[in-house]
Amino acid sequence: MNITEVQSHDQLLQLIKDYERAFVLLYKKGTQNSECALKSMKNTELPKETEAGIYAANVAEVRDIHTQYGIRSAPTLMRFENGEFKSEVKGCHDPEYYGSLIRKSLFTASDSREGKKQNRVTVYSTPACPHCNTLKSHLQHHGITFRDINVAADQQKAQELVRKTGQQGVPQAEINGQWVLGFDKPKVNRLLGIER
Helix, strand or coil, X not given: CCCEECCCHHHHHHHHCCCCEEEEEEECCCCHHHHHHHHHHHCCCCCCCCCCEEEEEECCCCCCCHHXXXXXXXXXXXXXXXXXXXXXXXXXXCHHHHHHHHHHHHHHHHHHHCCCCCCCEEEEECCCCHHHHHHHXXXXXXXXXXXXXXXXXXXXXXXXXXXXXXXXXXXXEEECCEEEECCCHHHHHHHXXXXX
């Protein structure tokens, strides 16, 4: 994928105004995690007709982007919609993950323009849980937008989850008001209308 390096927040704002969706990788040159993220982003394959701005900024040189949005770690991938900052993904991920994330955002934008019903999906997970990552990858592959809550980092949410479901294990997902314990692929697909 082609990534344009930006040198300032003002330049970024000028560039992203031309796109409904834009992504900015904030990285710190010379650090292992950042070099990993930059390499993965460059190796991400997207369809040729993809209409999104893809940018990168080295926070060691460009100091006015991360401070503007309260980003405190690199690498972080920022997502913008119509010039407005919407979300962030921290750390290094593989090219397939980044591709899925970008395609999901574009797919969701397309659905909302066509008036399709948006699913309400919340995934409760931990970073070290392989089944959690499998569930999230499955959702991303099918263009399903979801909120991810890391219960290892948020004890209040972990306790709230146990109160709601009586279960401590992860992953757990709330899909349109119904609970799915573990990665129950048939149930997830049924609740979301995924046919394969």
